[in-house]
Structures are given as structure tokens and as C-alpha cells.
Amino acid sequence: MHDIRAIRETPQAFDEGLRKRGLEPLSPALIALDDARKAAVSAAQAAQERRNALSKEVGAAKKAKDEARAQALMAEVARLKDEAPALDAAADEAGRRLNEALAAIPNTPKADVPVGADEHGNVEYRRFEGRGRPESGRQHFEIGEAAGLMDFEAAAKLSGSRFVVLKGHLARLERALGQFMLDLHTTEHGYTEVAPPLLVRDEVMFGTAQLPKFREDQFAALPGSLDPQAGPTRWLIPTAEVPLTNLVREAILAEDELPLRFTALTPCFRAEAGAAGRDTRGMLRQHQFTKVELVSITTPEQSAEEHERMLVSAEAVLKKLDLPYRVMTLCTGDMGFASQKTYDIEVWLPGQQTYREISSCSVCGDFQARRMEARFRPREGKGVVPVHTLNGSGVAVGRALIAVMENYQNPDGSVTVPSALAPYMGGLTRIEGPKS
The missing domain is CATH 1.10.287.40 (Serine-tRNA synthetase, tRNA binding domain)
Structure with a gap:
């Protein structure tokens, strides 16, 4: 705010x-x-x-x-x-x-953010080719369904559209990706692992700016009844950014405590109210998905450097998986509501023959801190000032699964397991397709 x-x-x-x-x-x-x-x-x-x-x-x-x-x-x-x-x-x-x-007013952009109306105004920052960019291949849902390990029909019977059931080695691969990312960020990048609540209060959603503007994109849980008078609403988190950032709400920190860096692997829930007709096949746009989140709490002087550091941490995931990607600086018309500046990491998907977002790293300045009343006491001077907050995907696990399936697919329908995931897969090196 x-x-x-x-x-x-x-x-x-x-x-x-x-x-x-x-x-x-x-x-x-x-x-x-x-x-x-x-x-x-x-x-x-x-x-x-x-x-x-x-x-x-x-x-x-x-x-x-x-x-x-x-x-x-x-x-x-x-x-x-x-x-x-x-x-x-x-x-x-x-x-x-x-x-x-x-x-109701979005954050104002930093001076170096490109001005543009929509995604066409985004500017490439850098790219990584990795093991090379396959120019064609089957899409992830074609691979998964053919292997009998990805079931959208069963999910629709359970929950409706935009859900999936993963089975067998594909379910294990998704779990392996999440554990790999958490271990990387906690052991090499200095983030503290947190297991936060998945249900949060109104004021917590307001703090990170999901409410009130984006109410229609959220899932609400009412205790024991559909009657709003039955008790206070709790919101299913759309991302772990919400509880992680709010860990410092209504707090006054000492400058020596900063920066704080948190990470969490959680389910995320989004209504996708504005996504009708988009990415209806496959796992790209789901109501429920898993993501590793990165959050930093800094002083104003630290936040720009921390933004670049967070981006490098998220990129490290894709580099270790040897997946081709590019980093885009989002223009003013494509940034999120709370962001001052955002980098999107887009991974190459040969099944679609295009890059798709897999991580978004944003610096929000004091915009969220004012909504949360999160402040710190500087070493020099009197009084307290708002902290700066940053958040990023480190990365979206479901989309990483898609990228691995499409970039490591083999002509026989199998998927090679990236070497970085070998310790998490119990020695499994290939996820096999259907037996002939």
C-alpha cells in the first residue's frame, strides 16, 4: 500500500x-x-x-x-x-x-522497468541453453497419459476440471523435484525451510495484496458450514508467499536481523477465475499445484541486490536440471499488482515449441510491508521504517515436471531422469512408457 x-x-x-x-x-x-x-x-x-x-x-x-x-x-x-x-x-x-x-492502487514500477502494455513489451534479460533446445516433441499430457501415469479423467470425477492424478514413478518424480529444490535452497542458497499453515486469515491475504482486489481468484474455506455467519473465513493459500511474507507482520525487527530468507514447499490453490479457455489440456494451469517459494525480508538498501540473488537461486534449479530457459524483465503492463520489478524465468517446452513461465521473482519495496505493518529499527537514526519484501518461485514443481517430461522424452515413450534427481529416485534412471 x-x-x-x-x-x-x-x-x-x-x-x-x-x-x-x-x-x-x-x-x-x-x-x-x-x-x-x-x-x-x-x-x-x-x-x-x-x-x-x-x-x-x-x-x-x-x-x-x-x-x-x-x-x-x-x-x-x-x-x-x-x-x-x-x-x-x-x-x-x-x-x-x-x-x-x-x-486498490498497484505498486509503482522502478525506473529501469520497461514500459509496455502487455507481455509483448517484456524484454529478454538472459538465457541458458542447457542440454539444447529440442524443436519438437510430444506434450507432457500425451507422454503421461500414454504411460498410464497421468489421469485427468479420474481427477475430473473427484474434483472437476483443472486437476490431475499422478501415479507411480511420475508421482515420485514430482515429489523428487520438490525435495531437490528445497535441499538446494536450504543448503546452498541460505534459505530457512518453513512448514507454514495452508489456511490463512483475511488480514494475511490483505498483507500480501491478494485481498481485496483478487478475491475471485482465491478459494475460501468456511468452518463446518457454507453459512458465512458460522465463523471466520479462512483462505487456501494461492502461494506460500502469503504465509511466509506475513511471518513478519506487525513486527519491529532489528536491522541486524535482516535479511531474512524463507522457503517452503506447499500445495497452492487458485481459482483461475480469469483463465477460462486457457491451457485447458494438461497440467500447465491447475486449481491445485505444488510450488517451492522463496521470500526475503530486507532493508531498503539491500532489496535490489537481493532481487538479483533470488533470481540466481531460482535459475540454479533449472541449470542443475539442465533445462533450457530464458529470463524476461516484465514490462509495466505485465507486472503483478504488488511488484516494483519482476523477472520471469521461462522454460522451453518442446511439445508447445515455446517458452512458458516457471518462476516469477519480484521485489515489492515497502508496498506489502505497509499493509502488514512490518518494520525494522535502523542501527543509525531514530524511529522505525518499513522493511522491503521480495518473493519468487524456486520453482513451480508441476511446471518443472512438465519441462523434464518434455525435454527428457525418448522416442520409445520413456522419460530419462535428470542426473540431479538420481539421489531422490532410488536409482531409477528412466520412467518407462507402455510395454509393447
Whole structure:
């Protein structure tokens, strides 16, 4: 969420950031809302101060035995007391309107982010060819279904569309990928493994900006009943970014504690409300999928360097799997709501003969921290300031499974197991296709 004080100080810079996002200037409307909030707060405070002053005068009048004046003053105090709830409510309402307006505005991009309307404005940052780019091949669902190890029909009977049942060695391969990624990030990249809750509160989803704007993309769980009055809603996490980032909510950290680096392997749940008709075949866009998440909490001075470090950590997964990929710097029109700058890693899928996103690494500045009230105390100076937050996929396990299947497929229908996964596969070197 944006800082209204910063908007007041540099309204032109704020509006220019929104313009790069394709939005109209909003600083005049926000400043007007803040003026109304200040006026309402001032009115409530002035009435309270007047009431306090009159109360003292009542005491003085009684001491002077001026009963007529004391009675008049007491009547005025009573009137002000009666008006106080309405004045306080007006101040609260003005603050709520301002906060709602601020909460609906996306983060403004960093100066080096390319300006563009959509994915066509993204810019390639670098690429890795790995074992080479196969120019053709079967798609992952053709390989998996032919081997009898990937079953979409059974999943549809259980849960509907956009779910899959993996079996046998393919299920083990997915598990191996997740464990491999966790071990890599914890032993070589300095992340602390966390096993977080998969159900979280409203305020936690608000903290990382899934709510309120993206409510339709989330899955809600109501305790024991479909009646909202039965109890507080819990949300199934769309990514472990949500609980991991919120580990520092409402906290004041010491600068010496930063950076904090967390990783988790969790199921993720997304309604995909805006994805009708897209990637309907296969595992590319599922309601439930598994992902290894990376989250960093830093000082403002550390965040840019940490962003590059996080990207390298995510790239290391694909390099060790020897998968061809490219890194794209997302343009202003393709970035996420909370991001200041985002790198997407896109892995090559020969079945589609194109690159597809497998990781997204974003720096959010203090945007999420303000929503979470996450702060730190600098070594030098007084007071506390918001932390910076970063998140990235390290990487999406289901899409890594797809990439391995398509890039390591063999003419006989089998899939070679990448050497990096050998310790996790119990000596299995190939996932066999159907027997002839």
C-alpha cells in the first residue's frame, strides 16, 4: 500500500508511475481524501480539547460558587460529549475511505522497468541453453497419459476440471523435484525451510495484496458450514508467499536481523477465475499445484541486490536440471499488482515449441510491508521504517515436471531422469512408457 505522505510530497512522480502502469493520475483525488480525513480528525480533536477545557472551567466556576456559570458550562460539556461519537465516526469513515482507495492502487514500477502494455513489451534479460533446445516433441499430457501415469479423467470425477492424478514413478518424480529444490535452497542458497499453515486469515491475504482486489481468484474455506455467519473465513493459500511474507507482520525487527530468507514447499490453490479457455489440456494451469517459494525480508538498501540473488537461486534449479530457459524483465503492463520489478524465468517446452513461465521473482519495496505493518529499527537514526519484501518461485514443481517430461522424452515413450534427481529416485534412471 502506498504512503499518503510520500504521495503528498511527490505527487508528479506518483502519477508518472501510475501512467506507466496505464492508469490515470490519482494524486489529486487521494490528497483530497486525505484532506477530508485530516479535517474530520481535527474536528474531533478540537471538540475533545474544547470539552477538556470547559471541564476545567466547570471546576473553577464551582470553586467560585458561580452556580449559574457552572451549569451553563456543564450543559456545553454534555453537548460536546453527545456529539463526540459522531465526530469520531466521521474521522474513522474518512480514514477508511482513504485506506480503501490506497489499497486498490498497484505498486509503482522502478525506473529501469520497461514500459509496455502487455507481455509483448517484456524484454529478454538472459538465457541458458542447457542440454539444447529440442524443436519438437510430444506434450507432457500425451507422454503421461500414454504411460498410464497421468489421469485427468479420474481427477475430473473427484474434483472437476483443472486437476490431475499422478501415479507411480511420475508421482515420485514430482515429489523428487520438490525435495531437490528445497535441499538446494536450504543448503546452498541460505534459505530457512518453513512448514507454514495452508489456511490463512483475511488480514494475511490483505498483507500480501491478494485481498481485496483478487478475491475471485482465491478459494475460501468456511468452518463446518457454507453459512458465512458460522465463523471466520479462512483462505487456501494461492502461494506460500502469503504465509511466509506475513511471518513478519506487525513486527519491529532489528536491522541486524535482516535479511531474512524463507522457503517452503506447499500445495497452492487458485481459482483461475480469469483463465477460462486457457491451457485447458494438461497440467500447465491447475486449481491445485505444488510450488517451492522463496521470500526475503530486507532493508531498503539491500532489496535490489537481493532481487538479483533470488533470481540466481531460482535459475540454479533449472541449470542443475539442465533445462533450457530464458529470463524476461516484465514490462509495466505485465507486472503483478504488488511488484516494483519482476523477472520471469521461462522454460522451453518442446511439445508447445515455446517458452512458458516457471518462476516469477519480484521485489515489492515497502508496498506489502505497509499493509502488514512490518518494520525494522535502523542501527543509525531514530524511529522505525518499513522493511522491503521480495518473493519468487524456486520453482513451480508441476511446471518443472512438465519441462523434464518434455525435454527428457525418448522416442520409445520413456522419460530419462535428470542426473540431479538420481539421489531422490532410488536409482531409477528412466520412467518407462507402455510395454509393447
